[in-house]
Amino acid sequence: MILECEHVVAGYDGSDILKGLSFSLEKGTTTCIVGPNGAGKSTVLRVLSGLLKTRQGKVIFNGQSLAGRSTSQILSLGIVQVPQEHSLFPEMTVKENVRLGGYLLRDNALVNKRLQEVEELFPLVKERASERAVNLSGGQRRLIEFARALMLDPTLILLDEPSMGLDPKTLKQIFDSMKAMQEIGKTILLVEQNVRAGLSVATHGLVLESGKVRMEGSAQDVLHNPEIGSLYLGGTVK
Numbered sequence: 001m002i003l004e005c006e007h008v009v010a011g012y013d014g015s016d017i018l019k020g021l022s023f024s025l026e027k028g029t030t031t032c033i034v035g036p037n038g039a040g041k042s043t044v045l046r047v048l049s050g051l052l053k054t055r056q057g058k059v060i061f062n063g064q065s066l067a068g069r070s071t072s073q074i075l076s077l078g079i080v081q082v083p084q085e086h087s088l089f090p091e092m093t094v095k096e097n098v099r100l101g102g103y104l105l106r107d108n109a110l111v112n113k114r115l116q117e118v119e120e121l122f123p124l125v126k127e128r129a130s131e132r133a134v135n136l137s138g139g140q141r142r143l144i145e146f147a148r149a150l151m152l153d154p155t156l157i158l159l160d161e162p163s164m165g166l167d168p169k170t171l172k173q174i175f176d177s178m179k180a181m182q183e184i185g186k187t188i189l190l191v192e193q194n195v196r197a198g199l200s201v202a203t204h205g206l207v208l209e210s211g212k213v214r215m216e217g218s219a220q221d222v223l224h225n226p227e228i229g230s231l232y233l234g235g236t237v238k
């Protein structure tokens, strides 16, 4: 297991949102977290990236506890998050934005090597290298955010609703690029409102309800579970 969450309690102000959450991620898998609004899906990602501290329980990543670690320490350990809102610097070029993803490396030769690897996986990085990020479409910006996240060669990539606001054609590119990241061995934890598409790209599914795991299993099992189907997939999600 690359990540283990054990009885995690976490929340905001006076209220607990995650109420004793336990789950684990196997290396190289893609897990899609689904569940109703407010279930705590994004909160899970915030805990794993260190933006939110746990109140109880523990998170073990690659054999090490995340307790007391800052967001940049967690980045160095190999967990990187692509946030829900777009996060490129609009006036900087694509290449400058992607290079920034390697800011913790402090070794120019290594940054250049990583940039080359990332360009191979995401040709758009090279094709639009000197374009300012502001000139890209929403889907292209998302791909560049994925590319930037890969600069540290992370073990675990957290994706918070990456398809938000994108048209169906662009959506396919986003999901294809997740598959490409899977193929190079990355472990992915994905929160996706587009439940069917999210579970289709994933190997595992985790159903969250009121801050607890309602069901976990293979993505196909979750996708075809009649109860889950009627709750989250019935009619509204294509």
Ligand SMILES: Nc1ncnc2c1ncn2[C@@H]1O[C@H](COP(=O)(O)OP(=O)(O)OP(=O)(O)O)[C@@H](O)[C@H]1O
Pocket (backbone or CB within 6 Å): 012, 013, 017, 035, 036, 037, 038, 039, 040, 041, 042, 043, 044
């Ligand atoms: N910064 C915050 N301060 C206070 N409460 C918050 C904060 N962020 C989220 N919450 C609350 O925590 C609960 C869980 O939020 P979270 O974003 O994890 O849900 P979610 O499952 O991702 O749902 P959604 O699909 O609506 O994004 C919600 O009730 C939300 O209002």
